[in-house]
């Protein structure tokens with residue numbers, strides 16, 4: 001073991017800090033999840049039992065205040081199921097924010113539809129309704145609103161209202177804000193269909209996974225059918241995902257020797273959520289599968305602690321907020337009146353030169369900031385001349401960890 005890693009670890013612990021700087025992936029995984037993954041790796045015969053999947057879907061629905069919830073292997077896959085359920089056809093347009101993850105426009109294109117990008121605002125990084133109105137055309141069939149960094153988007157309620165008036169379907173991307181609320185109602189509950197992510201860097205995780213939720217019985221039946229049609233992950237994939245639970249729990253929370261041990265045992269099987277193919281806009285092999293039931297057991301453990309973790313995130317965001325408020329040159333995020341955010345990260349808008357070189361942040365804050373998003377279609381840069389705020393956010397939005 002590298003002696004300087006041990007010295008750094010000891011020095012952080014002595015100063016009352018976690019043994020390692022916070023990481024952005026797997027921070028919600030705890031020893032129970034790691035033990036469960038370890039146990040499951042030794043009992044592959046139990047993986048076919050669908051009971052944990054149904055239990056997780058029921059609990060997830062209850063947690064988000066939805067009538068129905070269906071799991072998939074990725075939030076992007078859940079979005080694909082939503083588009084199918086809504087009956088969107090080739091050529092239909094989906095109006096959405098220009099500041100997003102590449103996998104979102106990809107899912108829309110894979111469904112044969114066309115994403116149309118509207119600009120965002122830089123208070124909560126949600127779609128700017130005024131811009132969106134101008135982008136709606138005769139082929140627009142659906143509006144996708146998102147909530148980023150654990151915030152509730154500024155124009156959320158108004159955008160839903162506007163879309164309803166126009167007879168457009170509403171899809172909500174809750175991938176970064178699962179558990180957030182507006183006026184007592186969880187995000188996702190105002191849409192026709194919402195989707196959440198269980199990817200490593202999200203509010204709760206099964207390494208990879210996603211959930212589509214709806215209150216509408218007919219849409220629920222369509223999504224259930226999409227789930228039945230989706231292929232199962234093979235056992236090598238299930239094993240790989242479980243190994244990643246062990247690996248990332250150790251990376252996020254373990255002392256150096258345990259991190260090293262986990263890296264030696266499982267590092268070669270590290271999961272990549274967005275492959276090079278996907279960044280090129282190609283549909284990767286194995287896209288569109290169901291969530292393995294064994295991973296739903298990890299999801300159930302995560303649901304048992306997510307509210308506590310989210311409260312902790314809010315507390316730490318409060319500290320960053322006070323820090324930034326006392327300084328020049330940091331634009332803090334807005335918390336919409338009546339909303340309870342979950343602060344997956346604490347975003348700050350800084351001058352571009354400060355995002356380009358983050359050495360100042362490590363010195364002043366003692367942490368490495370996140371750089372979500374690296375491109376308008378993260379991680380891909382997209383030239384969207386009508387979306388100056390999206391560009392501004394790509395060049396200047398950094399984010400600080402709220403767990404770890």
Ligand SMILES: *Cc1c(COP(=O)(O)O)cnc(C)c1O
Pocket residue numbers: 074075076077100101103104146148173175176196197198199208209210273
């Ligand atoms: C992560 C993410 C997604 C996609 O979720 P996956 O589970 O990775 O497919 C979609 N939208 C946003 C805003 C995200 O952060």
